[in-house]
Amino acid sequence: MTSSPAFAPEPTVVIDGVSKWFGQKVAVSDLSCSFGPGLTGLLGPNGAGKTTLLRIIAGLLQPSDGSVTVLDENPRRTPAVYASVAMVPEEDAVYGFLTGRQFIRYAAQLSGSGTDRVDDMLDAVELNDAADRPISGFSKGMRQRIKVAAALISDPTILILDEPLNGTDPVQRAKLIATFQRLAQDRTVIVSSHVLAEVERMADRVLAVVDGKLAAAGDVSSIREAMSDIPYRVRVETTDPRAVAAPLISVDHVSSVEIDGPLLHVETNDLGALGRSIPEISRDTGSRVVGFEPEDESLESVFRYLVRRR
């Protein structure tokens, strides 16, 4: 069982045949995996069941079937295990009337850890200047960071982060990723995201979840490899779409090109090669490329493909 990439060699969190349904809707379906020291990315499109799975691990939801153990305990029955576990939920689980400093202090008091590290935590998320302002006035990114600081104050050995980078700017994102990676050196850090590039940047190990099922598991390169034979959809915005479309369709790795006003929807098996071809075609046709980005649906299609492959 542990030789499968879905299972960590030294597990601290074990998920065994967990299902969760809400009425008729199945959110997680017979999922088994484990997490151990290091940073594991939980990847999947919105609505895939990542948040449900994380909330089950944190003991906030009772599995409809199967079992979860965290440090060999069921957190719903043994709250003492929360001395070693912290969670940063996706939603704004903050008290708007408290200041940032009061919020972290409150988290420390609830966790039974000392309040002498409050300033260190504010430093770690760079919120010292805003520490004495009510959280209700914080931006989305600041709220994310204050939640991270509140989770870290108890010095947890297991850290569960649900879309922790939402709303943060690129600089803050890079710093948070560095913080998570540093923490993951001797702890279990589980980070969910629907953004492949984000997970790729921070996680050594990835579990891809789609429709409540485990679609793929392993290191980032093996997930990439699993995805390599399906087309990516890319949106290209150009000043002369018709002129660009013609040479694009004849390129080897491009399987289809659709013209949609100023946009081109391109399907390719090799995103990097397409990225290299576009400037050449643009130069040859005398047109200008204004935008080049993967379409949102493309990530979901990758996940769905992974599920079909299983």
Added chain:
Amino acid sequence: MTGTLAIVKVTLRQLLGGRRLLVLGLLGLIPGVIVWLTTSNRSPEGVFDAYHDGGVIATLFLVVMPISSIVLGSAALGDERRDGTLSFLVVRPLPRSAITTAKLIAAWIAAATVSAMSGAFASTAVSIRASDWSTFVPTIVGLAIGAGCYTAVFIVLGHLTSKAVLMGLIYLFVWETGISFAAPALSNVSLFRIGLSAYAALVPESQSALAEPLGAIAPGVGGAVTKLAVLGILAVLATAALLRNRDIA
């Protein structure tokens, strides 16, 4: 203990912040204003009659205290559920009973404070008019006990449903002020009467005037405190079990 105290402090700020305190504070002024307006030029006996028979005690024990307690009791865990902060609270190494005890204490302090301030204002008006302060402490004690009973019930309902306040108001205006008056045998299943029985025991001269609202309930402080303690313990156990067994969305 630090965690429990911290929850009490934060919950008090949560419950008594903003418009909620303003609205409940204005509601709490009503009994005192009624006393002041209806007792001028009355003898001391007439002032006490107005206090007990003229609707002031009824307004305190059947309007101000229950509404304050229903709103604040329901909000103690209901606000956390609505704002998504319940997960912040629950993912802590604290027994569920410690969390619910802290929440109940905070809700009781908040509801008792609002009710007692209202009672203190009204009974001060009576005491000044009658030059007799014998109703002051009993009013506060009775309201505090009643507030405890209501918050104990509504902390559980506030965790179970977002419609707890509506359910409380229906209970108050259909059961408490309607059915239980029409059928005195049912007055045992009444929360406001627990506090009122303590008041009546501490102010014996009020007992004849309060005989009808008390129904089958005998005046007594000990009985009221016992019922409060039983309700409090049941509320803590029930809410802790709910936190353990229900999903926290």
